[in-house]
Amino acid sequence: MAKxxxxxxxxxxxxxxxxxxNLGYAxxxxxxRTLLIDLDPQMNLSTTVGIDxxxxxxxxxxxxxxxxxxxxxxxxxxTEHDKMDIIPSxxxxxxxxxxxxxxxxxSSLLSxxxxxxxxxxxxxxxxxxxxxLGVLTINSLSTSxxxxxxxxPEVYGLYxxxxxxxxxxxxxxxxxxxxxxxxxxxTMHDGRLSLHKEMTEKINSYFKDNVFKTIIKTxxxxxxxxxxNQTVFEYDGRARGAKDxxxxxxxxxxxxxxx
Amino acid sequence: MAKxxxxxxxxxxxxxxxxxxNLGYAxxxxxxRTLLIDLDPQMNLSTTVGIDxxxxxxxxxxxxxxxxxxxxxxxxxxTEHDKMDIIPSxxxxxxxxxxxxxxxxxSSLLSxxxxxxxxxxxxxxxxxxxxxLGVLTINSLSTSxxxxxxxxPEVYGLYxxxxxxxxxxxxxxxxxxxxxxxxxxxTMHDGRLSLHKEMTEKINSYFKDNVFKTIIKTxxxxxxxxxxNQTVFEYDGRARGAKDxxxxxxxxxxxxxxx
Ligand SMILES: Nc1ncnc2c1ncn2[C@@H]1O[C@H](COP(=O)(O)OP(=O)(O)OP(=O)(O)O)[C@@H](O)[C@H]1O
Ligand SMILES: Nc1ncnc2c1ncn2[C@@H]1O[C@H](COP(=O)(O)OP(=O)(O)OP(=O)(O)O)[C@@H](O)[C@H]1O
Ligand SMILES: [Mg+2]
Ligand SMILES: [Mg+2]
Numbered sequence: 001m002a003k004x005x006x007x008x009x010x011x012x013x014x015x016x017x018x019x020x021x022n023l024g025y026a027x028x029x030x031x032x033r034t035l036l037i038d039l040d041p042q043m044n045l046s047t048t049v050g051i052d053x054x055x056x057x058x059x060x061x062x063x064x065x066x067x068x069x070x071x072x073x074x075x076x077x078x079t080e081h082d083k084m085d086i087i088p089s090x091x092x093x094x095x096x097x098x099x100x101x102x103x104x105x106x107s108s109l110l111s112x113x114x115x116x117x118x119x120x121x122x123x124x125x126x127x128x129x130x131x132x133l134g135v136l137t138i139n140s141l142s143t144s145x146x147x148x149x150x151x152x153p154e155v156y157g158l159y160x161x162x163x164x165x166x167x168x169x170x171x172x173x174x175x176x177x178x179x180x181x182x183x184x185x186x187t188m189h190d191g192r193l194s195l196h197k198e199m200t201e202k203i204n205s206y207f208k209d210n211v212f213k214t215i216i217k218t219x220x221x222x223x224x225x226x227x228x229n230q231t232v233f234e235y236d237g238r239a240r241g242a243k244d245x246x247x248x249x250x251x252x253x254x255x256x257x258x259x
Numbered sequence: 260m261a262k263x264x265x266x267x268x269x270x271x272x273x274x275x276x277x278x279x280x281n282l283g284y285a286x287x288x289x290x291x292r293t294l295l296i297d298l299d300p301q302m303n304l305s306t307t308v309g310i311d312x313x314x315x316x317x318x319x320x321x322x323x324x325x326x327x328x329x330x331x332x333x334x335x336x337x338t339e340h341d342k343m344d345i346i347p348s349x350x351x352x353x354x355x356x357x358x359x360x361x362x363x364x365x366s367s368l369l370s371x372x373x374x375x376x377x378x379x380x381x382x383x384x385x386x387x388x389x390x391x392l393g394v395l396t397i398n399s400l401s402t403s404x405x406x407x408x409x410x411x412p413e414v415y416g417l418y419x420x421x422x423x424x425x426x427x428x429x430x431x432x433x434x435x436x437x438x439x440x441x442x443x444x445x446t447m448h449d450g451r452l453s454l455h456k457e458m459t460e461k462i463n464s465y466f467k468d469n470v471f472k473t474i475i476k477t478x479x480x481x482x483x484x485x486x487x488n489q490t491v492f493e494y495d496g497r498a499r500g501a502k503d504x505x506x507x508x509x510x511x512x513x514x515x516x517x518x
Binding site: 010011012013014017041042043044047048091094097098101130131132133134135152154155156159160163193195198199220223224226227 | 269270271272273276300301302303306307350353356357360389390391392393394411413414415418419422452454457458479482483485486
């Protein structure tokens with residue numbers, strides 16, 4: 001049965017998409033069958049993986065709307081890696097905030113569409129969320145086992161965290177009691193900046209055991225790989241970013257095994 | 260009469276808040292009376308300016324809901340600079356997406372609350388928008404004269420731009436014909452990266468005259484100033500970031516004069 005992990009932070013530009021893509025690939029490299037779900041209407045993840053979201057006959061939007069009775073499995077697409085698949089985004093998701101909210105069961109559209117057969121096909125399902133705490137992110141949290149919170153070691157990174165934690169607590173109490181925070185992932189860390197050292201200490205003292213040992217360092221190769229529509233592994237496996245996401249994948253697998 | 264400028268990009272973490280705060284201060288330094296409006300429920304701008312958003316008796320949320328007949332002027336707060344004021348954010352704005360959408364006039368709540376008297380009090384009104392194209396951003400665009408689009412010279416920066424441009428065209432045609440793009444502002448530019456040179460060329464060839472001559476370079480002092488709840492001008496006026504935002508302020512003033 002697949003473990004479902006939401007990659008969430010309403011703060012923009014903290015590395016949610018970069019983490020979903022590279023962690024997903026690193027898990028696949030470790031032999032884990034991995035499914036990525038792109039719930040962000042910006043479609044960054046889908047575009048990087050090489051999918052043309054406008055060319056889909058049916059999409060995750062149709063599945064969530066549940067008008068055609070489409071199973072989620074019908075919108076899964078293959079990627080370059082034989083152990084990593086993707087459910088691409090759709091531009092109609094940008095209207096989802098407004099459209100889905102009117103429905104009584106608006107927070108459980110995704111959990112109702114993730115069948116047991118999908119869960120059997122994979123070991124991990126990673127969901128890339130948009131930079132907001134709206135209906136799409138809530139759908140992801142409502143169906144997830146775990147949350148990973150990417151966070152830059154900068155002051156704006158810490159400001160919004162209370163809002164995210166209170167949304168998490170609300171969903172855990174009212175909709176999804178099994179949901180737990182797997183950890184805060186420090187991203188784009190630059191060892192030369194004293195600001196980053198200070199903020200990392202603040203994050204560690206605030207979250208204590210809930211911070212991944214792995215820190216993702218700032219690494220230009222990650223950006224270059226993205227402009228080549230690749231993960232850092234495909235672009236240059238010796239790069240700093242590849243080592244960091246490899247380490248993270250092992251830490252995630254270890255965490256799940258111990259549970 | 261104040262010129263209203265929306266600082267918009269649904270891509271997260273591109274420097275919207277950093278630009279609103281530092282450009283606002285630079286305009287005030289040039290002698291322009293400036294009002295900042297924080298329309299982002301994350302409240303990053305309000306927190307940096309030193310406002311406790313939870314301590315407000317009435318907020319922009321009450322004004323937009325229009326239940327109490329409160330004028331926008333009643334929620335203006337002073338800042339450290341005598342020529343720069345702010346209308347802080349409110350945590351209730353995070354529910355605004357759902358609550359305001361149901362109202363027929365949901366896109367013009369802000370324009371109906373910006374009275375002529377507010378417009379007479381200022382030369383510039385800058386609106387910091389959240390990382391989405393939802394009802395809050397649409398309200399800002401519906402009442403603005405100009406748009407500034409901060410953009411990182413990275414591939415994810417370019418992916419979502421078509422969605423933003425189509426939203427702009429729709430609002431210009433149906434709600435606000437005076438709306439124009441003042442320019443794309445390249446932010447966090449790192450001269451050492453060939454990727455940034457390449458992407459800057461792509462942005463220039465895509466947007467032609469609609470790109471500011473001023474490029475905001477990546478500058479650690481900007482981040483350090485934020486962790487001190489200051490603009491870069493207050494923290495270290497000689498820094499690279501201060502020079503860049505000063506230049507931008509002059510370019511904005513020049514643009515408005517020529518219109
Ligand atoms: N470790 C890293 N080192 C250097 N650059 C990075 C790193 N991680 C991410 N980036 C860059 O930072 C930018 C933001 O990353 P990304 O788009 O993954 O964040 P996000 O949280 O998904 O953004 P959004 O909130 O818009 O969805 C991208 O341009 C990406 O290339
Ligand atoms: N020129 C710059 N040089 C270095 N760092 C910068 C620069 N501009 C912004 N930053 C940093 O980048 C991060 C993102 O900036 P900011 O929060 O202003 O973006 P935003 O677009 O407002 O994000 P959001 O989409 O979450 O509202 C912040 O941590 C900020 O300190
Ligand atoms: Mg993303
Ligand atoms: Mg912001």
